[in-house]
Amino acid sequence: MSSRIPTPARLQELFRLQCFVFGKVHNPEAKRIGTKVLRESLKGPQIRNYYYPSKQILPTPAKLNKIFGNWTTVDPEEEHRLERNEYLRRKGKGAPKKLKEKKVIEKKRK
Amino acid sequence: MPPRFPGLKQVPLPGGPKNTTYIIRDNYKRHMYAENEVARKALKYLAHNTSLPMKTRLEAQLQLHQMPHYTRPTEIKNRCIESGYGRSVIKEFRVCRIKFRELALKGELPGVRSSSW
Incomplete structure (x- = not known):
């Protein structure tokens, strides 16, 4: 009756097969093959998205309302600007109205 | 002299409340690192592999060294x-x-x- 203890050669073969089955690098002599570099996960996307997402890529609420006709999304910054403009116009400190072409010509002649 | 940060204006700006110059620069470096990460890793793998001939390893190391400064991860600051x-x-x-x-x-x-x- 043969002994039940496996030989070292057989154990090595088992280890090699284990690596083959589970997709690992077989490196029994522990040489520096650089697989450590390849094993690391890529962290580029995570590093790139550190700051707030860009507003240049995202559509504005006004654009969204235009695309989907029923939508009524509110842009607080834009609303604040319009309110301020109205307030200034009531005080008489608003931006001047656009001049028509005729008036511009008259001024130039003077 | 070549520009220090080529293509800085093509990178989308972060949408935070306050974009300082340092934030814009750091954001650029982050984008450039993400773009060149795979190339850097491949060169590093070649340079670290002791089973390859010495010449290829050296060449890879030199190429890694010659990559622009803004593609290095150590340039990035939180x-x-x-x-x-x-x-x-x-x-x-x-x-x-x-x-x-x-x-x-x-x-x-x-x-x-x-x-x-």
Whole structure:
């Protein structure tokens, strides 16, 4: 009756097969093959998205309302600007109205 | 002299409340690192592999060294995403100590409140 203890050669073969089955690098002599570099996960996307997402890529609420006709999304910054403009116009400190072409010509002649 | 940060204007700006020059530069470096990460890793793998001939390893190391400075991960610095401050930035919230206090007192940081006992 043969002994039940496996030989070292057989154990090595088992280890090699284990690596083959589970997709690992077989490196029994522990040489520096650089697989450590390849094993690391890529962290580029995570590093790139550190700051707030860009507003240049995202559509504005006004654009969204235009695309989907029923939508009524509110842009607080834009609303604040319009309110301020109205307030200034009531005080008489608003931006001047656009001049028509005729008036511009008259001024130039003077 | 070549520009220090070529193509800086093509990179989308972060949409935070305050974009300082340092934030814009750091954002650019982050984008460039993400673009060149795979190439850097491949060169590093070639240089670190002792089973390859010495000449290829050296060449890979030289190429890695010649890549522009803005593609290196060590150039990247964690800054405050609110104010752009570069010191005492709390990693979990990505804000500096001053903004952290302001936001925490406003109650805008979930799970953070002033201690009392």
